[in-house]
Amino acid sequence: MSTETTPGGAYIHNIGYRHYDGPRLGRAYARRSLFSQSLRGAYGLGRSAKSKVLPMLLFGVMCLPAGIMVAVTVFTKAGNLPIGYTRYAIYLQAVIGLYLASQAPQSVSRDLRFKTVPLYFSRPIERADYVMAKFASMAGALFILTAAPLVILYAGALLAKLDFLDQTKGFGQGLVSSALLSLLFAGIGLVVSALTPRRGFGVAAVIAVLTIPYGAVSAVQGIASFRGSEAAVGWLGLFSPITLIDGVQSTFLGGSSSFPNGQTPSTAAGVVYAVVSLLVIAGCYALLMRRYRKAGL
Amino acid sequence: MRIPPPGLTTGVAGAPTVESVTVIVTESLSKRYPRVTALDRLSVDIAPGVTGLVGANGAGKSTLIKILLGLAPATEGTAHVLGLDVTKDGGTIRERVGYMPEHDCLPPDVSATEFVVHMARMSGLPPTAARERTADTLRHVGLYEERYRPIGGYSTGMKQRVKLAQALVHDPQLVFLDEPTNGLDPVGRDEMLGLIRRVHTDFGISVLVTSHLLGELERTCDHVVVIDGGKLLRSSSTDEFTKATASLAVEVTDTDAHPDGTEALRAALAAAGAVVSAGGPGTEGFASPGHVLFVEAAGEQIYDVVRDTVAGLGLGLVRMEQRRHQIAEVFRDADARTGAQAEGSGTAGQDAGRPAPVGGGNGA
Known part of the structure; x- marks a missing residue:
C-alpha cells in the first residue's frame, strides 16, 4: 500500500493484492460463457487472423449461390426460386462438410490435445455442461452457416414479389430442415473429432464419415434404381447423414429429394428417417458424455 | 489422529495463522481402483497456511486432489474442504478453490490474457471483473508485457506462471498446486517457491502444494504431510521436521x-x-x-x-x-515408528521394504 512519487510528479500506486468480493455467477453462466466462446471460435472470432480465413471463406461460398439465384430470379422475373429452401443445404453439402471438418476438431480436439479439459472440470461446470455447450455451439455455428443463405433467398424472393405465404412457408420449412441438419452434423462431427487429440486426424475422419457413406449410399441407390427396385431406394437413404436429412425434408418439409428419379420416401419411411435422425443426435450426445467421463483430470 | 468436525478449531501448534479453522479434513478416506489402492484410510486435517503434500510418484497425491475437488467419488470415508462435503457440494468447492495441474494445460495459440480471462469466466466471474482480475493476477505472478503474446512462445517458467494465474484468478480461498516446480531450473524453482509463499502471506490464500522433494517444501511450507502408498506416513509442522533431523x-x-x-x-x-x-x-x-x-x-x-x-x-x-532431507529419511523414521507401534500387525514388514529405493533419485 505504498505510493511513490517520481520526480516528474507522477504517482506509482502499489495497491497490493485485492480480494474479489463481486458476484460469482456460477455454473449456468460458465456454461453460457463456454457456449459463446466456442461459437465465436467456430468463426475464428477471438482467435488469430489466420484461423478466421477458412470459416469466413466457407461462409461466403455458402452464401454466394443464394445471392446469384436471387439476382437471377429478380432479373428474369421468374415466378419461382430456382431451388427450394430445404434443398439448398443438400446441394451445398460439400461446403457444410468442409466447414464441419475444419471447425469440429478445432472445438474439441484442441482442449484434449493441450489437456485444457481438466481446467474446465476443476471449475463449477460439470461434464454435461461442457458437452452441452460444445454441442450447442457447433450446432449453432452450422445453423448460422445453413440458415444465412436461406435468409438471403427469402429476402430475394420477397424483393422479386413472389407469393408471400408460399415463400414464408418454404422459408420456415427450410429453417426446420437446417436446424435438424445442424444438430445431426454437429453431433457426428464432434463425436468423431473427440476421438482423437490430433486435429489433422479429426479433419480427415470427419470428411471420411460424411462422404464415404454418402458415396456408398448414392451408388447403391443408383444400382437399385437401375435394377428397378424403387422401394429399396427409399430405405437406403437411412445410411448416410445427408441422405437422412434429405429423406426427412422431402417427406415432411415439402422439398424434393436428390434420390434417383427424384423419388420421395413413403410416409412410413419418412417417419423412420425422422426417428433415426433424432436417435443419431441423442446417440452422439451420449457418446460425447461417455468420452469425457475418462478425460476429466 | 483427532478429526474435528468441519468448522471447529484445531489447535495446530505453532501455526502462524490467526484463524485456525481447518481447510481440509479427511476421515479414513480410501480410493480403490479395480487393481490398485490409491488411498488407504487416509485421515488428515490441514490448517490454513501453506501445506506441503509429499510422496513419491503414485503415492496418491493426485488422487487425493481429485477427490478433494469433488471429481472422483471416494470408495469410503469422508472429506471436507472449506467445511463443505466433497460428495455433495463439489460445485461450490470448485468455485472457491483453484487448481494448477501438474501437466501442461495451455493452448499455444492464444495469449495469456485471453486464456486467463476465459478461465476466470469459467469460474463464474462477470466479463468486466474477469478482465480486471486477469490483469491483476498476471501482474502478481510476474507476467507483464509478454502476456499479450501467444503462450506457445513462452518459456517453461512463464508457462508455470500462467498456470498459477489461472488457478488464482477467481480469488479462491484455497489453491491446489500439483508439482508447481516441475521442469524449472534452480532460479525458476526459487522464484516459484517464493511466489507460492506469497500466495499465502500477501494474498491470504491457503495453499496445498505437492512435490516429491521434501527439501523444497520445507522452505515454503508451514506444515508437511507425507503419504506413501496411499497411507499417511507423517503430518507435522515444518519446524518439527527440521528440529528432528537437522x-x-x-x-x-x-x-x-x-x-x-x-x-x-x-x-x-x-x-x-x-x-x-x-x-x-x-x-x-x-x-x-x-x-x-x-x-x-x-x-x-x-x-x-x-x-x-x-x-x-x-x-x-x-x-x-x-543436510537436505530426502523422502527416504522420513520414510525410514516413520517406518521405525510404525514398526515399533504396529508390531505383529503383519503389514509393517511389507512397508519397511518399500521406501528404501524411493529416495535414491531424489537428491535434493
Whole structure:
C-alpha cells in the first residue's frame, strides 16, 4: 500500500493484492460463457487472423449461390426460386462438410490435445455442461452457416414479389430442415473429432464419415434404381447423414429429394428417417458424455 | 489422529495463522481402483497456511486432489474442504478453490490474457471483473508485457506462471498446486517457491502444494504431510521436521599424519562431545558415504566445534553442509515408528521394504 512519487510528479500506486468480493455467477453462466466462446471460435472470432480465413471463406461460398439465384430470379422475373429452401443445404453439402471438418476438431480436439479439459472440470461446470455447450455451439455455428443463405433467398424472393405465404412457408420449412441438419452434423462431427487429440486426424475422419457413406449410399441407390427396385431406394437413404436429412425434408418439409428419379420416401419411411435422425443426435450426445467421463483430470 | 468436525478449531501448534479453522479434513478416506489402492484410510486435517503434500510418484497425491475437488467419488470415508462435503457440494468447492495441474494445460495459440480471462469466466466471474482480475493476477505472478503474446512462445517458467494465474484468478480461498516446480531450473524453482509463499502471506490464500522433494517444501511450507502408498506416513509442522533431523555433513581430506582423516575426525569430534555417525539416515544418495561424517547439529556452536577440530587435526575441510532431507529419511523414521507401534500387525514388514529405493533419485 505504498505510493511513490517520481520526480516528474507522477504517482506509482502499489495497491497490493485485492480480494474479489463481486458476484460469482456460477455454473449456468460458465456454461453460457463456454457456449459463446466456442461459437465465436467456430468463426475464428477471438482467435488469430489466420484461423478466421477458412470459416469466413466457407461462409461466403455458402452464401454466394443464394445471392446469384436471387439476382437471377429478380432479373428474369421468374415466378419461382430456382431451388427450394430445404434443398439448398443438400446441394451445398460439400461446403457444410468442409466447414464441419475444419471447425469440429478445432472445438474439441484442441482442449484434449493441450489437456485444457481438466481446467474446465476443476471449475463449477460439470461434464454435461461442457458437452452441452460444445454441442450447442457447433450446432449453432452450422445453423448460422445453413440458415444465412436461406435468409438471403427469402429476402430475394420477397424483393422479386413472389407469393408471400408460399415463400414464408418454404422459408420456415427450410429453417426446420437446417436446424435438424445442424444438430445431426454437429453431433457426428464432434463425436468423431473427440476421438482423437490430433486435429489433422479429426479433419480427415470427419470428411471420411460424411462422404464415404454418402458415396456408398448414392451408388447403391443408383444400382437399385437401375435394377428397378424403387422401394429399396427409399430405405437406403437411412445410411448416410445427408441422405437422412434429405429423406426427412422431402417427406415432411415439402422439398424434393436428390434420390434417383427424384423419388420421395413413403410416409412410413419418412417417419423412420425422422426417428433415426433424432436417435443419431441423442446417440452422439451420449457418446460425447461417455468420452469425457475418462478425460476429466 | 483427532478429526474435528468441519468448522471447529484445531489447535495446530505453532501455526502462524490467526484463524485456525481447518481447510481440509479427511476421515479414513480410501480410493480403490479395480487393481490398485490409491488411498488407504487416509485421515488428515490441514490448517490454513501453506501445506506441503509429499510422496513419491503414485503415492496418491493426485488422487487425493481429485477427490478433494469433488471429481472422483471416494470408495469410503469422508472429506471436507472449506467445511463443505466433497460428495455433495463439489460445485461450490470448485468455485472457491483453484487448481494448477501438474501437466501442461495451455493452448499455444492464444495469449495469456485471453486464456486467463476465459478461465476466470469459467469460474463464474462477470466479463468486466474477469478482465480486471486477469490483469491483476498476471501482474502478481510476474507476467507483464509478454502476456499479450501467444503462450506457445513462452518459456517453461512463464508457462508455470500462467498456470498459477489461472488457478488464482477467481480469488479462491484455497489453491491446489500439483508439482508447481516441475521442469524449472534452480532460479525458476526459487522464484516459484517464493511466489507460492506469497500466495499465502500477501494474498491470504491457503495453499496445498505437492512435490516429491521434501527439501523444497520445507522452505515454503508451514506444515508437511507425507503419504506413501496411499497411507499417511507423517503430518507435522515444518519446524518439527527440521528440529528432528537437522544434521551437518562433513567431509575431510586425509593427511600423512592421519591416513584416515575421517576416522580421526570422528574420534576427535566424539571427544569434543558431538554426536557423530558415519552413515546418517538416507545415505544412499551420497557417492562415498564412507568419507562423510554426519554431525548432529545441536546448536550454532557446532559449526565452530567442527571447524576447530578439523583445524586442530591439520586436515583439509572439503565440505561442511546442512543436510537436505530426502523422502527416504522420513520414510525410514516413520517406518521405525510404525514398526515399533504396529508390531505383529503383519503389514509393517511389507512397508519397511518399500521406501528404501524411493529416495535414491531424489537428491535434493
